Amino acid sequence: xxxxxxxxxxxxxxxxxxxxxxxIRSWIAQNQCLSGLLTVQILxxxxxxxxxxxxxxxxxxxxxxxxxxxxxxxxxxFVHRLEGPDDMSxxxxxxxxxxxxxxxxxxxxxxxxxxxxxxxxxxxxxxxTRDVALHYIGx
Amino acid sequence: xxxxxxxxxxxxxxxxxxxxxxxIRSWIAQNQCLSGLLTVQILxxxxxxxxxxxxxxxxxxxxxxxxxxxxxxxxxxFVHRLEGPDDMSxxxxxxxxxxxxxxxxxxxxxxxxxxxxxxxxxxxxxxxTRDVALHYIGx
Amino acid sequence: xxxxxxxxxxxxxxxxxxxxxxxIRSWIAQNQCLSGLLTVQILxxxxxxxxxxxxxxxxxxxxxxxxxxxxxxxxxxFVHRLEGPDDMSxxxxxxxxxxxxxxxxxxxxxxxxxxxxxxxxxxxxxxxTRDVALHYIGx
Numbered sequence: 001x002x003x004x005x006x007x008x009x010x011x012x013x014x015x016x017x018x019x020x021x022x023x024i025r026s027w028i029a030q031n032q033c034l035s036g037l038l039t040v041q042i043l044x045x046x047x048x049x050x051x052x053x054x055x056x057x058x059x060x061x062x063x064x065x066x067x068x069x070x071x072x073x074x075x076x077x078f079v080h081r082l083e084g085p086d087d088m089s090x091x092x093x094x095x096x097x098x099x100x101x102x103x104x105x106x107x108x109x110x111x112x113x114x115x116x117x118x119x120x121x122x123x124x125x126x127x128x129t130r131d132v133a134l135h136y137i138g139x
Numbered sequence: 140x141x142x143x144x145x146x147x148x149x150x151x152x153x154x155x156x157x158x159x160x161x162x163i164r165s166w167i168a169q170n171q172c173l174s175g176l177l178t179v180q181i182l183x184x185x186x187x188x189x190x191x192x193x194x195x196x197x198x199x200x201x202x203x204x205x206x207x208x209x210x211x212x213x214x215x216x217f218v219h220r221l222e223g224p225d226d227m228s229x230x231x232x233x234x235x236x237x238x239x240x241x242x243x244x245x246x247x248x249x250x251x252x253x254x255x256x257x258x259x260x261x262x263x264x265x266x267x268t269r270d271v272a273l274h275y276i277g278x
Numbered sequence: 279x280x281x282x283x284x285x286x287x288x289x290x291x292x293x294x295x296x297x298x299x300x301x302i303r304s305w306i307a308q309n310q311c312l313s314g315l316l317t318v319q320i321l322x323x324x325x326x327x328x329x330x331x332x333x334x335x336x337x338x339x340x341x342x343x344x345x346x347x348x349x350x351x352x353x354x355x356f357v358h359r360l361e362g363p364d365d366m367s368x369x370x371x372x373x374x375x376x377x378x379x380x381x382x383x384x385x386x387x388x389x390x391x392x393x394x395x396x397x398x399x400x401x402x403x404x405x406x407t408r409d410v411a412l413h414y415i416g417x
Contacts (some may be wrong), residue, residue, distance in 0.1 A: 197357040
């Protein structure tokens with residue numbers, strides 16, 4: 001049984017979804033992970049991790065539409081506005097989704113459904129570099 | 140230290156909650172898991188996993204009422220409608236809840252509170268077979 | 279490779295955020311955890327765990343404002359009202375956030391971003407004692 005720690009750096013370019021499934025699969029392969037548990041954690045409070053459909057891009061577009069309407073930028077109820085109208089909404093969007101995921105690895109492959117992709121959901125409108133910690137425990 | 144991988148198949152029959160606590164407890168017992176970590180992951184993007192109250196069924200009924208009103212089927216803002224009015228709402232409901240959980244096992248028992256049950260929350264209106272991956276690492 | 283199980287008891291005093299980052303860091307240090315995975319699970323269905331900003335307290339205040347407006351206490355649509363107007367809303371708030379988290383430990387430190395703190399989000403208005411299970415696997 002062994003462990004591996006790493007950090008994946010994801011460059012975002014405004015609000016939206018950035019798929020990291022391929023990068024994670026490559027990391028699993030390079031480290032010859034055969035059977036174990038992969039934990040993925042985003043080290044920020046205004047961007048989340050989401051496992052969602054990787055086929056039709058309209059799914060992500062509609063997710064964004066729904067979320068933008070539910071949590072409105074510049075909402076007058078918000079007191080925390082230090083970094084602009086998308087600051088507090090980004091924190092709420094993060095709280096309503098996830099910042100960490102634990103996914104099994106079996107027979108050298110990430111255990112995901114056919115249509116599941118792993119995304120960084122950037123909630124800020126400006127570009128950011130997002131650090132995603134990876135931890136593996138297994139064989 | 141050892142690992143076990145398995146898949147639980149859950150037959151759903153329309154939108155609603157399907158408790159899988161008993162199946163998971165049986166699996167823990169059959170595999171003589173004494174101390175470790177169980178990861179449960181649903182391999183779909185239109186059904187989620189939820190740990191919620193297992194006593195009064197009205198809790199699940201009210202959860203469903205709240206969610207149906209928050210994320211409306213056939214919402215005209217949605218572009219992704221390939222599989223009917225409950226298609227995109229099912230993806231959003233999944234994004235707002237969880238697709239994976241990691242639960243400790245201690246003294247041969249799943250570490251859950253008295254009122255906590257593990258549910259598959261089916262978000263589609265048609266029946267489906269939902270695959271739930273199980274991974275155990277421990278003694 | 280070893281495992282440690284423990285329970286952290288958190289006294290809450292009404293709806294709001296109770297930071298447990300320091301307690302968890304102390305536990306990691308006391309147990310000389312160097313490299314592994316920490317799982318934190320709250321054993322209740324009306325309080326959640328949240329990783330959120332630990333700097334400006336207005337972030338938590340705005341999160342609470344948003345959530346209270348989204349999920350209204352005493353909503354007439356709710357059937358489950360056994361324990362008062364904040365009962366069902368507490369279950370829904372829990373379902374929309376998280377009850378378990380798995381966080382890597384690297385070089386003897388919890389892998390969290392600079393601004394990430396771990397909170398119990400109490401959703402009930404009365405004081406409660408909340409049990410939080412801790413499980414560690416690693417070196």
